[in-house]
Amino acid sequence: MQRLKCRVEYDGTVYAGYQVQTNGVTIQEKIEKALTKMHKGESVKVIASGRTDAGVHAIGQVIHFDTSLNIPASNWKRALGPMLPEDIRVAEVEPVTDDFHARYDTTAKEYRYYVWNDHEPNLFRRLYTYHIRKPLDVAAMREACKLVEGEHNFTSFCSPRTDLKGSKVRTITKAVIEQRGSELVFIFKGNGFLYNMVRILVGTILEVGFGDRTSDELETMLAARDRKAAGKTAPPHGLFLWKVEY
Amino acid sequence: MQRLKCRVEYDGTVYAGYQVQTNGVTIQEKIEKALTKMHKGESVKVIASGRTDAGVHAIGQVIHFDTSLNIPASNWKRALGPMLPEDIRVAEVEPVTDDFHARYDTTAKEYRYYVWNDHEPNLFRRLYTYHIRKPLDVAAMREACKLVEGEHNFTSFCSPRTDLKGSKVRTITKAVIEQRGSELVFIFKGNGFLYNMVRILVGTILEVGFGDRTSDELETMLAARDRKAAGKTAPPHGLFLWKVEY
Incomplete structure (x- = not known):
């Protein structure tokens, strides 16, 4: 397993916020759906630095997830692009050690x-x-x-x-x-x-x-x-x- | 009857172009609907400087129409605002003489x-x-x-x-x-x-x-x-x- 850290940009206009919930489509849902597709149905859990409310945008949201796929970090961006809607973009992907945590390790926002x-x-x-x-x-x-x-x-x-x-x-x-x-x-x-x-x-x-x-x-x-x-x-x-x- | 000349701005993203047609919602349709509402159901025909294609935007589209309403030109903008969707805006309204024509009188674009x-x-x-x-x-x-x-x-x-x-x-x-x-x-x-x-x-x-x-x-x-x-x-x-x- 390899842990990846990503910078994610999104236009929050049409979403019910970042975090998965029962009412409306969320950004987390779209990213997890794209990753699950790439992992041939194996579900992938994504951890973000924090949630953002409905309608809020992001230039520098950070997420991490673990993958069993053997794809070099430099190719992830291109692979994920077509799986995501036009208003969500994985802008940077970087391999990190297993102890990196997108939420608990933040020092500043x-x-x-x-x-x-x-x-x-x-x-x-x-x-x-x-x-x-x-x-x-x-x-x-x-x-x-x-x-x-x-x-x-x-x-x-x-x-x-x-x-x-x-x-x-x-x-x-x-x-x-x-x-x-x-x-x-x-x-x-x-x-x-x-x-x-x-x-x-x-x-x-x-x-x-x-x-x-x-x-x-x-x-x-x-x-x-x-x-x-x-x-x-x-x-x-x-x-x-x-x-x-x- | 008073002829009014208006500068219209629109975000063309969701529209099937400026001019009324059979497929999809157009900007002209939205403006005419707003004007017809203001004229208590009496239909108002709008003439534009020219059409724009589906997805094309405008900062300086010009239209004219004739009105039987006795509203000062300065109040038209405020009156039309709430009748129009968020992506169409009448930005300027000016009374003109009856011989002004938004399409035929253009000298430059x-x-x-x-x-x-x-x-x-x-x-x-x-x-x-x-x-x-x-x-x-x-x-x-x-x-x-x-x-x-x-x-x-x-x-x-x-x-x-x-x-x-x-x-x-x-x-x-x-x-x-x-x-x-x-x-x-x-x-x-x-x-x-x-x-x-x-x-x-x-x-x-x-x-x-x-x-x-x-x-x-x-x-x-x-x-x-x-x-x-x-x-x-x-x-x-x-x-x-x-x-x-x-």
Whole structure:
């Protein structure tokens, strides 16, 4: 058996999220189906760095699986391509030792959230950006980002639907906003993220951008350790799982 | 009755082209349905600057229609928005005199064709760019573009399925290629375009880019006045009707 680590890209638009579930088609399902086909019906289990919600995209999702096939790593990409739908792509394949684990071994993750901030919508970016017509105060949002950086208990920025029993303390090493014309890119890097954490952070920081909250309030919200203290959850289609580090 | 001129944007991915036909849903159909709804069932006929093929997109399609409704032009955009699907947008509405005609009054059109030229595909541009893995000789393609500019008989670059009886002489005022990283943008501006003309031009110029033909051959092809003399028709999804002038 050989363990393979893969970087996977997907357009989450039509999927019910990454992880296999009963309602709707998932990305994991499509990848496992393709692998099972390649293994002539022998079922292959795939482990990912983490799940992504319905509608969320990925550039840098990482998965691992074990294979009995004797295919060089360099040929896997080409072999898997035609087995997968157009909106899922195995972008890199690399042999790893048997003790590599895509979920448990992560040391850092980066998410990016795209906002199209213009009075006019952008039809051709509609599936990959959250359209906000009202002008945003980017300087105030950057102040808010600064307060998010560092080690905090992020209970206020975690969906109550989480099944996490452990600590909600996480360290955010980078929280910045890049501006490219009408496009704003929120970049969050950290040692781990809670359920819906990036979307709640973005939704809350956008409320600062609208002037509905001040950037200082981020501190109070963190201290509250209560989801109700934070802002709305931004919609999924602006979010990309950008990079996973090991 | 008031005549209105509109700029329309659409993502052609799921449509059977612009013009109403028997197979598949068209963009014209969606716009006429929205207008008929606004006119409480009274059917509204829409005239466009020209049709676009299945899968072709538009940023600058222009249409006109006559309305009995007493709505200020500035409110039409907002009124039509919710009546149209997410992939069709009326971007500008302007009152015009009764003698304005979206098709007959055009003086120039601009088309853009997007190529993603990289060994790796771009998943998030897959619906809007033609992916070409092999490296392209951009300098040679630019030479070919130069030979396309000017007044020519474009019979070799017209689909034989055209129903045009008149002259196939057209003037191309601009044929250039812009390079933005891995993205190549072919820009064609002229006083008129024949059926599939831009896609055949792009397909042929790409053959020059591959080194399968020399740029000089464009002259021989134009002189042949025979579709078989030119290259392949590039696929529709890279093509945008960019601007129509009056």
